[in-house]
Amino acid sequence: MDKQSPVSVFWFRRDLRLDDNAGLYHALKSGNPVLPIFIFDKAILDQLEDKDDARVTFIYQAIEELDKELRQHGSSLLVIYDKPEHAWDKLLKEYDVKAVYTNHDYEPYAKKRDEAISAQLKKHDITFNTYKDQVIFDRDEVTKDDGKPYTVYTPYMRKWHQKLTPFYLKAYPNRKYFKNFYQTKAFLLPSLKQMGFGKSDREFPKIDYKELITDYAEKRDFPAIKGTTHIGLHLRFGTVSIRELARTANGHKEKTWLNELIWREFYMMILYHFPHTADQAFRPEYDRIKWVNDEKQFEAWCKGETGYPLVDAGMRELNETGYMHNRVRMVVASFLSKDLLIDWRWGERYFARKLLDYEMASNVGGWQWSAGSGTDAAPYFRIFNPESQMKKFDPKLEYVKKWVPEYADFSKYPKPIVDHAFARDRCLKAFKEALAR
Template sequence: MTPISIFWFRRDLRLTDNAALYHALNGDYPVLPLFIFDQNILEKLPKDDARVTFIYQTVEALKKQLRQQGSDLLVKYGAPEKVWPEILKEYHVKEVYANHDYEPYARERDDNMAEFLTSEEIVFKTYKDQVIFEKDEILKADKTPYTVFTPFYKQWHAKLNDFYIKAYPTKKYFKNLLQTRHLPSPGLKEMGFEKSKLDFPKINYKNKLDDYAKERDFPALDGTTHVGLHLRFGTLSIRKAVKDALEAKSNVWLSELAWREFYMTIIWHFPYAAFDSFKKQYDKIKWRNNEDEFKAWREGNTGYPIVDAGMRQLNQTGWMHNRVRMIVGSFLSKHLLIDWRWGEAYFAEKLLDYEMASNVGGWQWAAGSGNDAAPYFRVFNPELQTKRFDPKLEYIKKWVPEFGTKNYAQPIVEHSFARERVLKVFKEALSD
């Protein structure tokens, strides 16, 4: 058998500007690209999960591109720990290349894979790809990680230069791909999934950058970039996104890209924060966790139109405007006193652009338990948020057509009562 290298696609589903793929193609052996539909992740998802459709379609497109180079993509379905021993029976693998991932499950998976591959005398090489700076690259003077965004961003921005955003010239080395016959791959149905009916946003953000700072907070406008899904699965390179932000002088969008990296740094250094409050005293809060109120929130029937509009947008499209994400998050954790983890899990199920670090970070920010200098008594007033960000009620009327009629739900809780209640409950928990 011919000795080969394998490049393992995960959250980096593109052939251009891909760090580990570049290094693999510059290695000593022909490169066979691999993608594993990970059963450990898939078995927890609903059968019509739109993200699985997106990944499937992207993987099919990669196969097509690789076949044009006389190569192909090896696609497997199963748990990685079971799939890899099968691959080693089929191929004489000398090296495996992959890009870093920072979430708790991915870290455990990669540690186990490194151990297994080393035991088989196979070299496992991994690289930074989905962020500009990772792990220990941005630290305070005392070598501890930043836990507040603004000082983190100052250093992130100061360190940024052309070296970090230079694209990896993978195309130059496609001749080093393994030349192979067409390889079969499992279909969606075979894996137990149905094709989703949701639409996926295209990568088309450059025309948004000039007005991004002015328009991004208004949910009735199409003023955001919709690249979350593409950054999540790596169909867009973070280096390209940052380069475009710098060229357009869109400092606000640049800082949004840095927020994503800040939250990934937090989850790397404080993995407990994926499941528990970053500020540990917040785990003492006595949540009400009323099931009926949670159902009303999920379905967009709280009687607070900006909240309901956001939840209906999420349920129908798999996306919610970022300003509204903050409002619905604050409403669930503060007005209804429902544990932020309930909301985080619901977003994890519904959001096309779900990314654990950013989602957990955003929810903990809304609940007050996360990386934020703001005090716990910040409680968004949905009415004031509406006046400020949807003054003509265009967003609300689009998603809540019965708003203003007798068919619209009565408010589930009165704002000033809810505010007083949450302040009392939080104060009790935090003064222990």
């Protein structure tokens, strides 16, 4: 095909799959051949501190798989390494683009990017069509009766369940329309090296969740056993469909795992309606807290050398694998923000750098929940005791011994960097003072 043959473009972002992909379905039904593209965004990649960032490798491998699948249908994935506006300039010179299709993204940078690209395309009379794909309900679909967004999880979750019907869980029948992909010889993918990255040797979790849902409620709090699904990475980049996950979860009488998926949507809705929460407290009075922000203690926390075995085990698991068990995430976040009185944003940024499944809305939401500055009613006095949490959730010390082997020899294990009883009193005082002003 030459420049004169009109095409629709489908822009892959956080939806790296051909099946059950909302925006791609609409593109394939648009009446024009569909040119699939992916942009490795320089604006994002340039900010990554680690040039062997495992998430870049994961995306790259997912893209190679996509391209392989597209080739079976006589097409190929056009991959561009550039800033989005420059990438679109090039595309519009080379192709007669009639319409662009993609899926919604709710993060602050993504919203600005999409507004800019939409305006850029409008100058050429090209429509920019985006669809709901990474959530079951988005933005304004689950609201209070007066149309305002919920700011508390439990009533949001109840309304979410009330609204759910089989319609929302239906898969898009994309395969029926695969013949509508733009037919072309294979495009050459830029290499990781060309983009300034090395290949990570991290192991990525497989999409393996069906059996784990069955007794998820009983097992999910114990970090030494495989009781959680590790599906977050696949959800983050859309290598699995949220409709497939929610359909499976909804088929179980026990709804704990489905409720975890709802937490994710709740935090996305909060970030969308309250974008300031990306780097400010949900409730502004919590930005008056006088943090201690001791850099040496922060470094000890990052390395897993705090003298609290469960905290140290969690941080070492994160540093080595890019993953941390959810119960332990709450403990280490509470420890940083409450015991050490270090600004939750420091911890949020560290998680953003290290977590394979990093998703801004859930990460910020989780950190604000732990710090007490988030959407909960009055939770600042909820301070986890890292020792009693260890006794309760790792009673045989299996998790701790795996990640902190020197704990077995008390002479080698460091003393706690802060006394928990002292830290608890200091925290309550600091929070009370901030809220009294």
